[in-house]
Amino acid sequence: MSTAFNAEKRSQQEKGRPKGSASGKTGERFVYQDDEVIEKPFNWSQLTRLFSYMKPYTKQLLPLVILMMVLGTVTKLTVPYLTSMAIDKAIAPKDGGSASLTLLYTITAFVLVLYIIQWLASTFRIKFTNIIGQRVIYDLRSDLFKHIQKLSFNFFDKRPAGSVLVRVTNDVNSLQELFTSGVVNLMIDCVQLMGIVVILLVINWKLGLAVIMTVPIMFFISTKLRIRIRRAWQDVRMKNSRINSHLNEAIQGIRVTQAFTQEQENIKFFDKMNMDSRKSWDRASALNQGFGPLIEITGGIGTLILFWLGAYLIQHDQLTVGLLVAFSSYVGSFWEPINRLGQMYNQLLVAMASSERIFEFIDEKPSIDDKPNAVPMPKIEGNIKLENVVFEYEKGRQALKGINLDVKAGQTIALVGHTGSGKSTIINLLSRFYDISGGKLTIDGLDIRDVKLETLRSQIGIVLQDTFIFSGTIRDNIRFGRLDATDEEIEAVAKAVNAHEFIEKLPGGYDTEVEERGNMLSMGQRQLLSFARALLADPRILILDEATASIDTETELKIQDALKVLLKGRTSFIVAHRLSTIRHADKIVVLDHGEIKEEGNHAELMRQQGTYYGLIEAQFKFI
Numbered sequence: 001m002s003t004a005f006n007a008e009k010r011s012q013q014e015k016g017r018p019k020g021s022a023s024g025k026t027g028e029r030f031v032y033q034d035d036e037v038i039e040k041p042f043n044w045s046q047l048t049r050l051f052s053y054m055k056p057y058t059k060q061l062l063p064l065v066i067l068m069m070v071l072g073t074v075t076k077l078t079v080p081y082l083t084s085m086a087i088d089k090a091i092a093p094k095d096g097g098s099a100s101l102t103l104l105y106t107i108t109a110f111v112l113v114l115y116i117i118q119w120l121a122s123t124f125r126i127k128f129t130n131i132i133g134q135r136v137i138y139d140l141r142s143d144l145f146k147h148i149q150k151l152s153f154n155f156f157d158k159r160p161a162g163s164v165l166v167r168v169t170n171d172v173n174s175l176q177e178l179f180t181s182g183v184v185n186l187m188i189d190c191v192q193l194m195g196i197v198v199i200l201l202v203i204n205w206k207l208g209l210a211v212i213m214t215v216p217i218m219f220f221i222s223t224k225l226r227i228r229i230r231r232a233w234q235d236v237r238m239k240n241s242r243i244n245s246h247l248n249e250a251i252q253g254i255r256v257t258q259a260f261t262q263e264q265e266n267i268k269f270f271d272k273m274n275m276d277s278r279k280s281w282d283r284a285s286a287l288n289q290g291f292g293p294l295i296e297i298t299g300g301i302g303t304l305i306l307f308w309l310g311a312y313l314i315q316h317d318q319l320t321v322g323l324l325v326a327f328s329s330y331v332g333s334f335w336e337p338i339n340r341l342g343q344m345y346n347q348l349l350v351a352m353a354s355s356e357r358i359f360e361f362i363d364e365k366p367s368i369d370d371k372p373n374a375v376p377m378p379k380i381e382g383n384i385k386l387e388n389v390v391f392e393y394e395k396g397r398q399a400l401k402g403i404n405l406d407v408k409a410g411q412t413i414a415l416v417g418h419t420g421s422g423k424s425t426i427i428n429l430l431s432r433f434y435d436i437s438g439g440k441l442t443i444d445g446l447d448i449r450d451v452k453l454e455t456l457r458s459q460i461g462i463v464l465q466d467t468f469i470f471s472g473t474i475r476d477n478i479r480f481g482r483l484d485a486t487d488e489e490i491e492a493v494a495k496a497v498n499a500h501e502f503i504e505k506l507p508g509g510y511d512t513e514v515e516e517r518g519n520m521l522s523m524g525q526r527q528l529l530s531f532a533r534a535l536l537a538d539p540r541i542l543i544l545d546e547a548t549a550s551i552d553t554e555t556e557l558k559i560q561d562a563l564k565v566l567l568k569g570r571t572s573f574i575v576a577h578r579l580s581t582i583r584h585a586d587k588i589v590v591l592d593h594g595e596i597k598e599e600g601n602h603a604e605l606m607r608q609q610g611t612y613y614g615l616i617e618a619q620f621k622f623i
């Protein structure tokens with residue numbers, strides 16, 4: 001499974017205790033570290049940063065949205081006033097005059113026009129806000145993805161792939177609603193609220209004040225409830241992201257699960273997480289439901305005050321019936337935005353949690369990056385020197401303990417040694433996937449930390465045992481080595497590594513679509529493809545990490561010749577457990593627990609009768 005999973009398992013074995021185990025019991029198979037801190041204060045600067053993503057659209061689209069919003073609000077707020085006019089002037093004139101049907105018709109026509117304007121304004125407003133929302137989400141998602149591409153190996157060592165996935169998908173998606181409707185609704189509600197307050201005070205300030213007074217009381221009561229709601233929703237998000245994280249691992253590891261018949265165990269574990277998520281959702285929504293009725297009760301009290309005081313004012317000739325009807329209509333649409341603002345608050349909290357996690361990734365600096373004064377790596381000749389190189393993946397645990405190695409341009413170096421002796425670590429350092437912890441590593445006399453990373457890596461080719469095949473055609477996969485390669489060049493390299501033969505036999509030849517991760521190809525075929533990919537890239541330094549491990553002896557013999565072509569004229573490193581493949585190396589380096597034990601060519605080391613001799617003997621006996 002993932003390196004992070006292994007790394008976590010390793011560090012627990014050392015510490016001898018489980019960390020953040022899902023059930024808290026020792027011996028549980030799956031171990032998770034929770035992805036987020038539950039209680040965080042409301043962070044305004046983070047919110048500002050989030051909204052800064054809207055900035056590119058503030059010039060063109062936002063003014064249109066605001067125009068539609070103002071138009072919609074003004075028309076909406078005019079209707080109750082016209083109703084009061086209809087009552088007081090057309091239906092039952094206050095001065096005792098006769099009812100005017102003409103005026104009533106005129107007002108009705110006017111109201112109809114207002115409704116049409118309101119409908120048009122809200123249609124266009126929704127259209128424009130959707131455009132803004134989608135663009136913001138697009139920008140955010142691509143920022144995040146671009147950044148993840150640049151992050152260093154040690155970042156991925158620490159995190160399960162699922163948790164990275166959750167941030168690019170779920171967390172970004174959860175911001176979608178905020179940007180498509182939330183922000184604009186917030187503005188509409190605020191404008192509408194202010195408009196209503198002004199109108200109420202203008203119509204009758206005494207009645208207006210009495211109704212508005214209930215608002216602070218309501219906010220005061222609901223504050224405590226809102227804190228609990230906030231915590232509950234954060235809990236829901238955490239539980240959901242745990243499920244997603246596990247799901248990713250469970251699907252990726254399905255073969256191992258089935259091979260070890262662990263399906264039931266997996267289902268039980270998933271069920272527990274699923275249930276946790278359901279319960280936390282129930283809790284959060286129960287609390288949330290309490291919010292609406294609270295507003296309604298306060299609203300009820302407001303209406304009570306309105307009719308009681310309203311009737312009194314009418315009796316004392318300070319208010320007309322029409323204005324009281326208009327007043328009650330305004331008050332009705334007064335609670336609506338307040339209620340929505342409460343929900344908006346929750347939406348904002350969810351967005352805060354998501355954006356916090358997104359920005360945590362975006363702010364993560366790649367630990368391996370160009371120095372400000374980095375120079376481009378000139379064309380590599382291939383003289384590589386390691387002087388007393390020390391390396392630790394984790395503090396205090398040396399994987400390499402002072403390696404000295406002098407490699408001349410064009411040499412083939414074989415790294416051998418027991419599992420965990422540090423072979424892959426040396427290779428990781430050469431490509432600068434990690435930076436050395438001590439000593440010096442130079443290529444052609446240049447410290448690799450002083451050169452531009454891209455110019456270094458583009459001259460190093462790596463073929464791993466676990467070849468990564470991307471979805472696409474066979475041709476696309478070989479072309480990954482050099483994007484501007486012609487079809488002829490692709491076929492030529494495939495022929496050179498003896499991959500052409502099997503590719504020709506595939507149903508679509510070079511245009512055959514390989515399924516995700518190349519599941520339809522055998523391990524050996526995948527490796528041949530990665531050989532072709534490496535040859536196409538024509539790197540100055542070539543690294544083969546257990547690259548021939550899955551190739552049968554017959555194919556191996558076939559590619560030995562191709563390898564000679566592949567290795568010619570470039571410095572190469574071969575990591576191999578199968579010692580027959582490295583017999584012809586210029587130098588064989590035998591590693592043991594992060595140190596060089598022996599060094600020399602095959603004949604020299606055999607004569608020494610040391611560790612290498614022992615390894616050869618052991619393999620010979622095994623055969």
Ligand SMILES: Nc1ncnc2c1ncn2[C@@H]1O[C@H](COP(=O)(O)OP(=O)(O)OP(=O)(O)O)[C@@H](O)[C@H]1O
Nearest residue numbers: 007157393394399418419420421422423424425426
């Ligand atoms: N990402 C990592 N995080 C922490 N420790 C690691 C990591 N990768 C390797 N190690 C540790 O570093 C040491 C050297 O590992 P390395 O992968 O270089 O061995 P290797 O000789 O290539 O082994 P193998 O033959 O099994 O591939 C081991 O003790 C291993 O546990």
